[in-house]
Amino acid sequence: MLNKSIKFLIENKLVAVLLLVLFIGWGTVNTPFNWDTGFLPSDPVAVDAIPDIGENQQIVFTKWDGRSPQDIEDQITYPLTTALLGIPGVKTIRSSSMFGFSSIYIIFEEDIEFYWSRSRILEKLNSLPSGLLPEGVNPALGPDATGLGQIFWYTLEGRDENGNVTGGWDLQELRSIQDYYVKYALSSASGVSEVASIGGYVQEYQVDVNPELMRQYNIGLNQVVKAVKESNRDIGAQTLEINQAEYLVRGLGYVKSITDIENAVVTSEDYTSIRIKDIGKVSLGPATRRGILDKEGAEVVGAVVVARYGANPMEVINNVKEKINELSTGLPSKVLSDGRTSQVTIVPFYDRTELIQETLGTLNEALTLEILITILVIIIMVFNLRASILISGLLPVAVLMVFIAMKFFGVDANIVALSGIAIAIGTMVDVGVILSENIIRHLDESENIIPTERGTSDEESNQKMLHPVQNDKRSINEIVYNATAEVSGAIVTAVMTTIISFIPVFTMIGAEGKLFRPLAFTKTFALTASIIVALFLIPPFAAFLFRKKSIKKPFSYAINGVLILCGLVAIIYGYGLGLILIGFGVTGLLKLQDKVNEKRANLINIIISVAAIVFLLAEYWRPLGVDKSIFWNLIFVSIICFGLLGVFTLFRHYYTRILRWCLDNKILFLSVPTAIVIAGFFIMKNTGKEFMPSLNEGSFLLMPTSMPHSGVEENKRVLQQLDMAVASIPEIETVVGKSGRAESALDPAPLSMYENMIQYKPEYMLNKNGERQRYKINDDGLFELKDGRFAANPNNSENVTLSEVERSQLIEDHDGEFYRNWRPEIKSPNDIWNEIVRVTKLPGVTSAPKLQPIETRLVMLQTGMRAPMGIKVKGQDLKQIEAFGLRLEGILRQAEGVKQEAVFADRIVGKPYLLIDIDREKIARYGITIEEVQNVLKVAVGGMVLTQTVEGRERYGIRVRYPRAL
Numbered sequence: 028m029l030n031k032s033i034k035f036l037i038e039n040k041l042v043a044v045l046l047l048v049l050f051i052g053w054g055t056v057n058t059p060f061n062w063d064t065g066f067l068p069s070d071p072v073a074v075d076a077i078p079d080i081g082e083n084q085q086i087v088f089t090k091w092d093g094r095s096p097q098d099i100e101d102q103i104t105y106p107l108t109t110a111l112l113g114i115p116g117v118k119t120i121r122s123s124s125m126f127g128f129s130s131i132y133i134i135f136e137e138d139i140e141f142y143w144s145r146s147r148i149l150e151k152l153n154s155l156p157s158g159l160l161p162e163g164v165n166p167a168l169g170p171d172a173t174g175l176g177q178i179f180w181y182t183l184e185g186r187d188e189n190g191n192v193t194g195g196w197d198l199q200e201l202r203s204i205q206d207y208y209v210k211y212a213l214s215s216a217s218g219v220s221e222v223a224s225i226g227g228y229v230q231e232y233q234v235d236v237n238p239e240l241m242r243q244y245n246i247g248l249n250q251v252v253k254a255v256k257e258s259n260r261d262i263g264a265q266t267l268e269i270n271q272a273e274y275l276v277r278g279l280g281y282v283k284s285i286t287d288i289e290n291a292v293v294t295s296e297d298y299t300s301i302r303i304k305d306i307g308k309v310s311l312g313p314a315t316r317r318g319i320l321d322k323e324g325a326e327v328v329g330a331v332v333v334a335r336y337g338a339n340p341m342e343v344i345n346n347v348k349e350k351i352n353e354l355s356t357g358l359p360s361k362v363l364s365d366g367r368t369s370q371v372t373i374v375p376f377y378d379r380t381e382l383i384q385e386t387l388g389t390l391n392e393a394l395t396l397e398i399l400i401t402i403l404v405i406i407i408m409v410f411n412l413r414a415s416i417l418i419s420g421l422l423p424v425a426v427l428m429v430f431i432a433m434k435f436f437g438v439d440a441n442i443v444a445l446s447g448i449a450i451a452i453g454t455m456v457d458v459g460v461i462l463s464e465n466i467i468r469h470l471d472e473s474e475n476i477i478p479t480e481r482g483t484s485d486e487e488s489n490q491k492m493l494h495p496v497q498n499d500k501r502s503i504n505e506i507v508y509n510a511t512a513e514v515s516g517a518i519v520t521a522v523m524t525t526i527i528s529f530i531p532v533f534t535m536i537g538a539e540g541k542l543f544r545p546l547a548f549t550k551t552f553a554l555t556a557s558i559i560v561a562l563f564l565i566p567p568f569a570a571f572l573f574r575k576k577s578i579k580k581p582f583s584y585a586i587n588g589v590l591i592l593c594g595l596v597a598i599i600y601g602y603g604l605g606l607i608l609i610g611f612g613v614t615g616l617l618k619l620q621d622k623v624n625e626k627r628a629n630l631i632n633i634i635i636s637v638a639a640i641v642f643l644l645a646e647y648w649r650p651l652g653v654d655k656s657i658f659w660n661l662i663f664v665s666i667i668c669f670g671l672l673g674v675f676t677l678f679r680h681y682y683t684r685i686l687r688w689c690l691d692n693k694i695l696f697l698s699v700p701t702a703i704v705i706a707g708f709f710i711m712k713n714t715g716k717e718f719m720p721s722l723n724e725g726s727f728l729l730m731p732t733s734m735p736h737s738g739v740e741e742n743k744r745v746l747q748q749l750d751m752a753v754a755s756i757p758e759i760e761t762v763v764g765k766s767g768r769a770e771s772a773l774d775p776a777p778l779s780m781y782e783n784m785i786q787y788k789p790e791y792m793l794n795k796n797g798e799r800q801r802y803k804i805n806d807d808g809l810f811e812l813k814d815g816r817f818a819a820n821p822n823n824s825e826n827v828t829l830s831e832v833e834r835s836q837l838i839e840d841h842d843g844e845f846y847r848n849w850r851p852e853i854k855s856p857n858d859i860w861n862e863i864v865r866v867t868k869l870p871g872v873t874s875a876p877k878l879q880p881i882e883t884r885l886v887m888l889q890t891g892m893r894a895p896m897g898i899k900v901k902g903q904d905l906k907q908i909e910a911f912g913l914r915l916e917g918i919l920r921q922a923e924g925v926k927q928e929a930v931f932a933d934r935i936v937g938k939p940y941l942l943i944d945i946d947r948e949k950i951a952r953y954g955i956t957i958e959e960v961q962n963v964l965k966v967a968v969g970g971m972v973l974t975q976t977v978e979g980r981e982r983y984g985i986r987v988r989y990p991r992a993l
């Protein structure tokens with residue numbers, strides 16, 4: 028069956044061409060590299076930077092405003108946790124009780140489907156026994172996303188038409204715009220699970236009643252509560268028919284202004300009403316908040332967009348950006364006192380698109396360089412330009428076929444998955460080389476080749492096999508078929524052996540399986556694609572390329588002339604690779620004029636091809652660094668490539684002698700691999716181990732903590748100091764800090780925990796396409812600006828400091844120099860992190876380990892801590908646990924290989940309590956119950972939102988309490 032299929036495609040080359048076109052077109056449609064597919068549709072493979080290796084978990088989030096962590100633990104977290112233990116497939120449950128809310132993390136077995144587990148949790152929550160939880164407390168299932176789904180953060184800022192920051196907007200105004208307009212618009216984007224707001228102030232109507240005036244008028248707090256509730260109500264009163272027309276009846280009574288609340292009647296006596304304004308003050312003010320957002324020292328309003336579980340992050344971000352473009356023109360604007368127009372603008376400060384594109388760009392570049400090196404090796408070792416073109420030309424086709432399989436089987440494209448293709452390229456090439464060399468050998472051994480491509484029937488083929496002497500003339504199709512059939516079985520066996528060796532990887536579970544299974548899939552896809560390409564595409568195209576049919580001289584002259592013309596056009600348009608076409612064309616003309624023979628012409632073409640590949644490697648690889656000239660990079664690449672190829676050539680030339688010596692000196696030869704194995708064992712034993720190497724995300728996440736008892740204003744002050752200190756580092760592009768939590772179950776952070784999102788500048792200035800760009804300089808090495816001024820860079824000039832220069836100010840010049848954004852002493856991102864650690868040493872603030880946004884989310888999903896390694900201390904008393912943790916912190920900092928700033932113990936106690944112990948004997952004398960006293964405390968001291976206004980699409984609470992000054 029296999030050989031019949033091969034023979035069919037050799038004899039029907041049009042089918043092979045159609046298959047090739049199908050694979051190229053389909054693969055281009057599914058490619059994850061954001062190519063311009065032209066008239067073809069675009070349906071790319073789902074793309075992310077790294078695989079989500081977090082555990083299969085769901086979150087049950089319960090709010091109980093104003094309650095202490097101990098109340099939350101005893102009355103919500105513990106009973107809910109015990110009730111949820113019976114859900115099928117649950118592996119373990121983690122929980123945390125904090126001020127005002129409870130978070131329960133339900134970890135399921137890996138084989139449990141994500142949405143099936145959510146439905147089981149909802150069933151359990153709906154069937155909770157009555158009385159299990161306090162009255163009015165309703166647990167809710169968290170968003171259908173994981174912590175890794177936080178793909179897009181932004182702030183709302185007032186800016187003019189040129190994009191300059193203008194201000195002019197209150198934090199309360201921006202928060203209202205975010206909550207009631209921007210949030211809803213972005214939530215409608217396909218693939219978005221939730222948009223969680225943070226920062227600014229949530230507006231509320233605040234009624235501060237004076238207890239002294241209430242005493243004078245003999246009014247109780249319960250009367251005030253009732254008056255406020257009853258002053259904010261609309262009703263519907265069915266319909267009325269008047270003059271044969273039906274009218275809908277509405278009673279309008281919603282609060283629209285402060286005056287409406289002030290005029291609410293509390294009580295009346297002798298035809299005189301006592302209103303809210305008579306016993307208190309009504310104003311607009313900020314609600315209590317548990318989250319702060321700061322940008323470089325200025326408080327801002329922002330939000331995080333969370334992608335739905337299983338959604339394509341790249342596609343979701345693009346959908347969000349489309350919504351932002353639709354929304355931007357309709358956002359509010361105002362004219363400031365200086366005459367400028369300030370419009371609310373959505374400004375991203377974390378966009379995973381950049382990381383994904385950079386990761387894919389790195390892999391794209393790595394695959395391209397690997398293919399170039401492979402082509403170079405093929406050309407030199409095979410030493411046949413036609414065979415080299417055949418093998419190298421079909422190699423990208425196999426890669427495109429992998430993208431088709433990834434889309435079909437739902438394998439996401441990430442740095443691990445695409446690495447499987449890079450690993451498999453060697454085997455993919457080997458298959459093509461084996462087949463091509465066997466075809467060339469058969470062609471060399473066949474003296475009489477029929478100069479036609481006509482195939483033979485099965486009967487004719489069998490007859491020729493039975494009488495090879497009588498039928499010594501064979502067509503090129505038959506020779507290629509015999510050569511392919513001879514090695515097809517061996518090729519399939521060899522590749523299948525490699526595929527089968529990866530079966531254990533498919534059986535991995537947990538984080539290891541999520542990390543390595545995509546790699547196993549893509550390598551299997553690549554090897555399968557290599558079999559298809561080698562056995563079904565290479566033979567028909569080989570039969571066409573290796574045919575002995577001569578081309579008429581006029582037509583050959585025309586072909587070579589077109590090559591030279593195309594090369595000249597390419598050079599005119601700035602493409603140096605046009606020299607290759609000119610070289611091929613000139614060589615062809617010399618061959619037609621009999622000035623060089625066919626063997627020498629082949630040698631010249633190979634030399635041209637090799638020189639072009641080496642130049643491309645030097646240009647795109649830049650192993651010595653982009654700051655070194657192309658000349659020195661070219662010299663280095665030439666030495667590496669030709670040095671290694673020279674060693675391979677010598678080995679191949681002297682292989683027989685080497686083999687004979689090894690056979691004559693078996694013991695001496697075998698001692699070499701034995702010594703290597705022993706040395707390798709000892710080296711492996713002493714080599715550091717790591718589950719997954721850290722990915723350079725282009726950003727840092729600084730996560731220190733302050734003391735548990737620090738209040739909102741103190742945390743705001745420390746957060747601003749941290750942001751301003753980090754922003755002062757020249758290599759930092761922007762820094763946005765968060766204290767507390769966003770309005771999301773995915774973010775259970777206390778106010779004392781900070782998250783500073785730090786974006787640092789790329790090492791070299793990039794152009795608008797995100798690629799390194801050269802810029803114009805003068806004879807003194809100064810960068811020329813568009814306004815005629817010059818800027819010095821300490822990396823090019825001595826005794827100067829790094830100045831702030833924008834990309835828009837520089838002049839692009841392919842013959843110029845790269846503009847380095849980092850100071851000369853900053854060599855790597857680690858140096859930038861050390862600078863961050865140095866400037867953020869503040870009293871009362873703990874140190875923080877080196878973390879990055881995605882890395883942190885993965886670590887916290889797996890460990891429940893903000894560090895990849897931690898020690899859990901268990902005990903009966905929180906104070907003793909904390910004291911022991913602090914002593915352990917000092918001991919661990921002295922351990923060898925441990926960074927001192929990365930060791931810190933959580934401060935878990937120290938939050939002061941104001942305890943009000945009610946004397947039951949005394950309240951009994953007045954006929955007052957515990958509940959009545961507690962209700963007064965809850966309203967008067969804590970403040971209670973009694974009702975909610977309806978103002979168009981906006982909703983604001985009405986809160987009653989005693990003045991804070993009391």
